[in-house]
Amino acid sequence: MSTAAVSARDLSLRFSGIEGAPSVDAVQGVSLDIAPGETLAILGEAGSGKSALAQAIAGLTDRTVDRGPKVIGGSLEVLGIDVRSLRRRDDNELALRVGYVPQDAGTALDPHLTAGENVAYPLYQRTPKLDRVEAGGIVAEAIDAMHLTLATIPKYPHELSRGQRQRVAIARALVLEPELLVTDEATSGVDATVRSTILDHLAEVQRNRGFAALAISSEIGEVRRLTDRLAVMHGGRFVGYGSVDEVLETGTHPYVRALAALGRRRAVAV
């Protein structure tokens, strides 16, 4: 039997407060499974703990990054690795196997590097002496997989549109051919048409490569395009978990009811 891509049991995460601020219990008692090749989408209002969960699943905790969330309870295994066992110095194994597209990833690209150099960055982290021609080929393929033209490669982030920057960030997250892709609102701030194109390209790459994915989204329509599996977060907890229809039809939490009503109104409008 193959190992689950992600397995969390009763997981709780806390941010320690900085400069005297109180700590924040961002995630409380969450359990979830993602099988190899499967996608789980997460919906929830601002501040419900989605990003904290995404960070921990990407292996970014207080042990590996500054101001990362601390696992304070339960367990979290990602690609067979106990996230609690990661250390700053040896966290590379997960970093190289999990692609992470953080919130506002496009804005987080290095402004001093071209799009191509941004995408190549993880390749050189893994293999510092990688042949430049080989790296160029891999970068071109990654750019092309997100349906960006090769003319994008020498451009700097400020010369690209927001949608193009998001796609460069996704290409960068995919360049090492990760076994798991974690996206934190990969299409936020991008207009509806471009959003739809990006989702199609992502789905295409996933079909071809078969990686598992955790996709944080802010929109039920987007979730339906990505997957049939949904978790809904509210106040750090899961208030719905299962197939999209099952969650929306049987969920009793007011936030889930509101989501279901919104979905119905949209369906009527279409």
Ligand SMILES: Nc1ncnc2c1ncn2[C@@H]1O[C@H](COP(=O)(O)OP(=O)(O)OP(=O)(O)O)[C@@H](O)[C@H]1O
């Ligand atoms: N680095 C941090 N240090 C302290 N508290 C944090 C940190 N990051 C997030 N928080 C707090 O943890 C809680 C959960 O935040 P999180 O970003 O995970 O929510 P979210 O659902 O992703 O929200 P959004 O959609 O706004 O990003 C919030 O109360 C937030 O203010």
